[in-house]
Amino acid sequence: MTLAPDITEILARARSDLRMGVPVMLAAPQGVALVMAAETLDPQRLADLRALGGAPVLAITARRAETLKARPYDGDLARIVVPPDATLPWVLGVADPADDLKTPMKGPLISERDGAADLHRLAITLVKSARLLPAALVLPLSGGPGFAMRNGLTMVDTPRAAEYLMQASPLHPVVSARLPLEVAEAGRLHIFRPEDGGEEHYAIEIGQPDRDAPVLARLHSACFTGDLMGSLKCDCGPQLRGALAQMGAEGAGVLLYLNQEGRGIGLANKMRAYSLQDQGFDTVEANHRLGFEDDERDFRIGAQILAQMGFSAVRLLTNNPAKITMMRHNGIEVAERVPLKLGGNAHNHAYLATKAAKSGHLL
Ligand SMILES: Nc1nc2c(ncn2[C@@H]2O[C@H](COP(=O)(O)OP(=O)(O)OP(=O)(O)O)[C@@H](O)[C@H]2O)c(=O)[nH]1
Ligand SMILES: [Zn+2]
Numbered sequence: 001m002t003l004a005p006d007i008t009e010i011l012a013r014a015r016s017d018l019r020m021g022v023p024v025m026l027a028a029p030q031g032v033a034l035v036m037a038a039e040t041l042d043p044q045r046l047a048d049l050r051a052l053g054g055a056p057v058l059a060i061t062a063r064r065a066e067t068l069k070a071r072p073y074d075g076d077l078a079r080i081v082v083p084p085d086a087t088l089p090w091v092l093g094v095a096d097p098a099d100d101l102k103t104p105m106k107g108p109l110i111s112e113r114d115g116a117a118d119l120h121r122l123a124i125t126l127v128k129s130a131r132l133l134p135a136a137l138v139l140p141l142s143g144g145p146g147f148a149m150r151n152g153l154t155m156v157d158t159p160r161a162a163e164y165l166m167q168a169s170p171l172h173p174v175v176s177a178r179l180p181l182e183v184a185e186a187g188r189l190h191i192f193r194p195e196d197g198g199e200e201h202y203a204i205e206i207g208q209p210d211r212d213a214p215v216l217a218r219l220h221s222a223c224f225t226g227d228l229m230g231s232l233k234c235d236c237g238p239q240l241r242g243a244l245a246q247m248g249a250e251g252a253g254v255l256l257y258l259n260q261e262g263r264g265i266g267l268a269n270k271m272r273a274y275s276l277q278d279q280g281f282d283t284v285e286a287n288h289r290l291g292f293e294d295d296e297r298d299f300r301i302g303a304q305i306l307a308q309m310g311f312s313a314v315r316l317l318t319n320n321p322a323k324i325t326m327m328r329h330n331g332i333e334v335a336e337r338v339p340l341k342l343g344g345n346a347h348n349h350a351y352l353a354t355k356a357a358k359s360g361h362l363l
Pocket of ligand 1: 219220221222223224233234236239260261262263264265270273274283287317318319320323361
């Protein structure tokens with residue numbers, strides 16, 4: 001019998017430590033390292049880290065490295081050498097593109113070339129999943145588990161964690177209840193909770209859809225600004241209400257409300273992207289400058305929820321071919337694509353055009 005947390009629980013702890021600016025330890029066969037998220041670093045922690053000696057690096061994604069003209073010797077990431085006199089603003093300047101245009105010369109930035117990057121890769125995956133800027137300070141340490149124990153730090157076994165993070169977290173239905181809606185009185189809201197401590201996702205079931213026929217379905221990603229505030233920068237609000245209205249009119253359907261704000265980068269990072277868009281970058285370029293891919297969503301979640309609700313085939317309300325491909329790869333048959341073209345306006349015209357030109361959205 002053990003009361004010790006398992007790998008899922010340790011990772012959930014590590015995420016919340018990083019969000020609060022607490023270091024975590026990553027262990028791999030080749031060594032142990034202390035990791036901190038660049039975004040939540042403060043001057044005292046940076047000084048404490050320095051006092052430990054050694055040579056810290058700032059792990060950033062290849063996307064961010066490209067903007068900074070740094071060499072990503074590790075393929076998908078770069079390990080930027082932190083100079084001995086580096087200050088907190090230096091670290092934040094590398095991590096955060098907000099002032100890139102004001103201070104274009106951050107370098108020269110030197111990337112480390114020798115040694116393995118497994119710990120750094122996991123560090124970036126963890127800060128991303130904590131919805132922080134994808135940049136992590138990594139300091140190799142000679143003291144292993146003893147150091148973590150003395151300092152009360154969370155210790156993560158890197159190879160096991162990396163393998164675990166490749167899989168989609170299992171989701172469990174928590175509760176469902178009747179929810180009469182404007183579009184249909186016969187509404188029901190289901191809550192699904194992931195095992196990894198991440199955000200819950202919701203399904204709105206309208207009517208009593210036949211499980212043996214393709215169901216009218218929408219996989220909607222959370223958009224606080226568009227869904228709730230009536231933002232004109234995107235088409236999310238009208239798409240959400242339009243999808244529900246169509247399901248109401250047909251008398252049956254299922255809308256998944258997936259908590260993957262900002263195409264999976266979180267609301268704070270989405271607002272960073274909006275700020276870059278005001279500097280002239282489009283929605284895809286803004287994600288890349290921040291160090292993210294165009295789309296960081298995991299659509300296995302949607303497929304899993306549909307399967308758990310007993311659906312195996314959908315008529316999918318979308319303009320995004322990637323959603324169709326992801327459903328098919330994850331065991332959900334897409335019998336038909338139902339276009340959902342609503343909410344175009346003067347403010348989101350360029351955004352919708354970029355999605356069509358760069359992300360393959362169907363017009
Ligand atoms: N990173 C980022 N996310 C954005 C931006 N504008 C909107 N979003 C997010 O994009 C997502 C849009 O979701 P969806 O409408 O489900 O997806 P879609 O890929 O456009 O596909 P369909 O609407 O099904 O055609 C939401 O999570 C929004 O928060 C942006 O400029 N940058
Ligand atoms: Zn939106």
